[in-house]
Amino acid sequence: MSEDKKTMPPTGEPTATRSTAPMWIIVVTLILLFVGGYYFDQHSGWFDAKVYAPYASAVTLEDYQPKSGEAAARARGKAVYESVCGICHGPDGLGKPGQAPALAGSEWVLTKGANRLAHIPLMGIAGPITVAGKDWNLNMAAMGAALPDDDLAAVLSYIRNSWGNQAGTITGDDIKKIRAAVGQNPQPMSADQLMKIPE
Numbered sequence: 001m002s003e004d005k006k007t008m009p010p011t012g013e014p015t016a017t018r019s020t021a022p023m024w025i026i027v028v029t030l031i032l033l034f035v036g037g038y039y040f041d042q043h044s045g046w047f048d049a050k051v052y053a054p055y056a057s058a059v060t061l062e063d064y065q066p067k068s069g070e071a072a073a074r075a076r077g078k079a080v081y082e083s084v085c086g087i088c089h090g091p092d093g094l095g096k097p098g099q100a101p102a103l104a105g106s107e108w109v110l111t112k113g114a115n116r117l118a119h120i121p122l123m124g125i126a127g128p129i130t131v132a133g134k135d136w137n138l139n140m141a142a143m144g145a146a147l148p149d150d151d152l153a154a155v156l157s158y159i160r161n162s163w164g165n166q167a168g169t170i171t172g173d174d175i176k177k178i179r180a181a182v183g184q185n186p187q188p189m190s191a192d193q194l195m196k197i198p199e
């Protein structure tokens, strides 16, 4: 004990007694819990990683997504690209050595019309092919054959108008017609065969 304590006048020892918590503390605590819970519900996005400020919930985020028209088709095309084609052709459309050629700047993508290009994902492609001056000799299965017309149209429109590419968009009706002509039995085509198909 320090010297000071001894010289100080004695004070009453603190005592501890049991008493009931005042009602107002219980009420205030419950109100705080309720307000906190409400705030969490409104602002947290329930730990969804895709939801961050200024958006409060997955529902509000959904409301901001384009529902129709060009913007929606583009968003759809990007989503299909990233889940179906980007694995090989790269998120930047530049292709990957030994895996797939570039789509950016590719003469096979920047065709006048949809016809020849659509044959590639509908039929598959195999063997030697030159893409933007580079030679490849791999093969690609009919990666688009299982996609609905609108999704295939959206993804082809997307690759024709991304990474500096600029070409006309393709509609679901275009794909419907080409698919009908192609038939149900996709056989991988060679570059030579593709060149004979009108653009």
Ligand code: HEC
Residues within 6 Å of the ligand: 081, 084, 085, 086, 087, 088, 089, 099, 100, 101, 102, 103, 106, 107, 108, 109, 117, 120, 121, 125, 126, 127, 128, 129, 131, 136, 137, 138, 139, 140, 143, 144, 155, 156, 159
């Ligand atoms: C499993 C890997 C893989 C996936 C997935 C894939 N491709 Fe390919 N793609 C290739 C390969 C490999 C070639 C070159 C084939 C050859 O050498 O004959 C190619 C060639 C092409 C070509 C012609 C060449 C060029 O680069 O312009 C186009 C167009 C194309 N793919 C579009 C698509 C689209 C659209 C999708 C998605 C629907 C897709 N590919 C998905 C591997 C893939």
